[in-house]
Amino acid sequence: MNHANITEILNKYQGDESSLIAILQDIQEEYSYLPREALVQVSKEMNVPLSRVLSLATFFRAFSLKPKGKHSVHVCLGTACHVRGAQRVLEKFERELGLKSGETSEDLLFSLDAVRCLGCCGLAPVVQVGEEVHGKITPAKVTGVIKKYRK
Numbered sequence: 562m563n564h565a566n567i568t569e570i571l572n573k574y575q576g577d578e579s580s581l582i583a584i585l586q587d588i589q590e591e592y593s594y595l596p597r598e599a600l601v602q603v604s605k606e607m608n609v610p611l612s613r614v615l616s617l618a619t620f621f622r623a624f625s626l627k628p629k630g631k632h633s634v635h636v637c638l639g640t641a642c643h644v645r646g647a648q649r650v651l652e653k654f655e656r657e658l659g660l661k662s663g664e665t666s667e668d669l670l671f672s673l674d675a676v677r678c679l680g681c682c683g684l685a686p687v688v689q690v691g692e693e694v695h696g697k698i699t700p701a702k703v704t705g706v707i708k709k710y711r712k
């Protein structure tokens with residue numbers, strides 16, 4: 562981890578505690594998760610207890626304390642997707658990737674998460690990989706979707 566990057570982010574906000582969330586967002590953008598060392602550095606340099614930094618980092622679902630994969634796979638289990646078989650789609654992803662929901666592959670290529678409503682229920686069941694939305698997904702289509710991102 563490059564400490565200079567964290568210092569740069571902290572300097573941008575001039576150590577202002579009210580910017581703590583914005584600082585965590587910037588760190589997550591830089592590393593795609595919140596490395597513990599970074600949180601310790603934030604706590605020290607801003608003079609904010611580590612417990613406070615950690616409670617913010619765990620409160621917001623957008624933050625992750627574990628490394629995320631290059632491709633983050635979100636399988637929607639909202640009502641519309643659920644009634645159209647999303648659970649089976651999730652199970653197929655779990656089998657194909659060898660991951661449970663909430664986990665990241667060792668090669669850091671994929672993370673898998675179940676989420677609630679991605680806001681495009683007309684396309685149910687929906688899976689989002691990074692910024693890309695895949696609609697009307699069936700278990701049979703899962704292998705093809707993964708293959709696309711393995712390259």
Ligand code: FES
Binds near residue numbers: 637643679685
């Ligand atoms: S329930 Fe899945 S997109 Fe809305």
